[in-house]
Amino acid sequence: MVGYLLAEHTLRPIRANMHAQTQFVSDASHELRTPLTALRTANEVALRNPKLTLAEARAIIEANVTDATRLQTLANTMLGLLRHDRSVAQLQPVALQTVVSEAMNLVVAPAQAKSIAIDDTTPPLMVRAHQQRLVQLLTILLDNAIKYSPEHTTITITAESTNRWARVQIIDQGIGMDAATQRQIFQRFYRADQARTGGLGQGYGLGLAIAQQIITEHGGKITVDSTPGSGTTFTVSLRLVGRQST
Template sequence: MIKPGIKIGIVLTLILVLPSLFFTTYEISNLNKNEAVIDSIYSGQLESILFSINQYSDDVLSGWANQVERENSDIENILIKNYSLDAVSIVDTSGFLLQTKEKIPEDSLSKITTKLEYDFTSNLKKVELLQRYIKSGYRKIENLPTTFKRKSLFAFAHSSDSAKVKTVLFLIDTEKFIKENLGPKIQSVAKDRFYISVFRENSSQEVYFNTFQDVEDKNIKQKKEIWLLPEFDLGIQMKGNTIENLVRNRTRTNIILLIAMDIILLLAAWFVFKNIRKQIRLNQLKTDFISNVSHEIRTPLALINMYSETLEMDRLRSEEKKKEYYKVINTEANRLSRMVNNILNFNKIESGRREYHFTNCNLNEEIENLIFNYRQHLDKNGFEINLLKNESLQLISADWEAVSEAIINLIDNAIKYSTDVKKIEIRTFTDGNFAGIDVIDYGIGIEKKDQKLVFDKFFRVTSGNLAHKAKGSGIGLSIVKHIMDAHQGKIKLDSTVGKGSCFTLYFPINRS
């Protein structure tokens, strides 16, 4: 049959522990999927930011193209208005440069013109495609490979009023364009949330613009090329952390929270199980206590009833026999009285109604008187008792009635749990600020596993034949412990199975 405590443990495991473990396992298995979704959301947001910057760069060049179309041949005015423009050229369909304006000294104009003609000729296929686009009503701005260093060349087809298609070339200082035209837009997008940089493709060391002080890459993972400047990359990273770190930290946090929840549930289940098991054990001990007390009370009552009935019916002729019967009745009545007093005292302790009256006591004298009064009971059970006194023992403040009750409980236990060696020793001593009493027997002893439990209410040692046979209620040592606590003292047990036990009571000497 399964014990009630084990049943409760199984039920608690099924109700609390297993569901939480299953939930934790399920959540951890889904964390990777969830974090992948989060990663894609973050990546999508960053992609949209990069898209807006790319779109803005396209809008800048489209604005310049619109200025050319509005102002026709006044390209000098366009140069003045746009800081990063180094030169503007208008080329006819045959490749002849109709007009060129630049911001560099006049003596180098011939060099610029020569290079522009060469670049135009090298990209005729792209130019022809742009011209076909404009004829169909679509204007496209194209980045052309150029011989200029650190410059970018852009071309778009332009249809004039005479219906002739011309090609417009923008020679741009790339670094100025990035800093002066894209920079403000990048700063407005970055704000205090992102690091954004522009660097040459596959070379994070050659940085043209960034929103942070250091020119290093900052391990930027999210990169996109600039549409109109394909040799350049836009890089973006969240401030304070990368997406990978955010995902990793969130995963770690979720796992920690799940584990913490499991630990709390396990501790709660263990706490509930421990308390329920303790309550079940206490109820069992109470049941055993009632059974033991009932048996112990019934025995002396039966003897008293039988012997007193015999005396009442005057069946005994011998005076000696009558005295023997009177002695038995008296002994059993005293035993019954002690038992009832123990139960009443325990009841007062449990309800918090027991009162203590402290006076100055000489332990040596009080113990001598106690042994003298208790000698008859000891002799009857065939026990020898020795008192070893420390003559320099100081007075203590104690309720001697309560202390004598504690010592008698210890002596009674020594009598009950002794076999062949019927000897009890009581010693008084001084240990620092404590006056002590040792009550030593040479009985069956107490196992290690039971030593920490013997002071619990209703607990009785059940190991060994004598422990099963010995009568008792299981409240004696619990009363002793309470008495010592009330005296701000302590009790210590030193016991070896088969060799006996030593209970030591410590009383503070300077207790007020």
């Protein structure tokens, strides 16, 4: 009996890892199949058209390039998610203001394209983190806020320290989401319906899943609070370095 229990204890993480890899391959196959089928169909239709003009051919090629770029983005994102599954983040003291600043710099272009202002009031706090992964997490949340916010609105970044934890909030004035969406939004490959995306969503439902994975690596927590039509607030909780106050 003892031998059986020891063997079961040893095999459990192996089975979990195999299941995760099987699920990843299944999800990847599903997500890649649809855009590849659409790309192939468009080209086959064009090849069967004997009256295809140069302008029409150019338009098809441009659409193919766009689709190929999206597929490349999807593949890179999925590989990044797989790497997060397999790796362990090395945490060290990191200046929260520095991380927020780096993330903001990465979303300047999409924010300016929609005339969205980002108001940062982050105080000088030190957290235990992997700096680049934390930058990635905040970039995902900022990009998400920009994507679902109307033009000429403001995204606010705040932070405070409470009982050895830093709480970072990203608050937008966007379209918000209902309770059902909030319950599923961190699941891999989950994409909200048209009411949430407004027909604009071009993502593959991986960004927030990666954010969830990163915060799990940090031993922290990420939550969402939102009301349709009233904006969304994402709250990220990270361990402070020592005792700090804001």
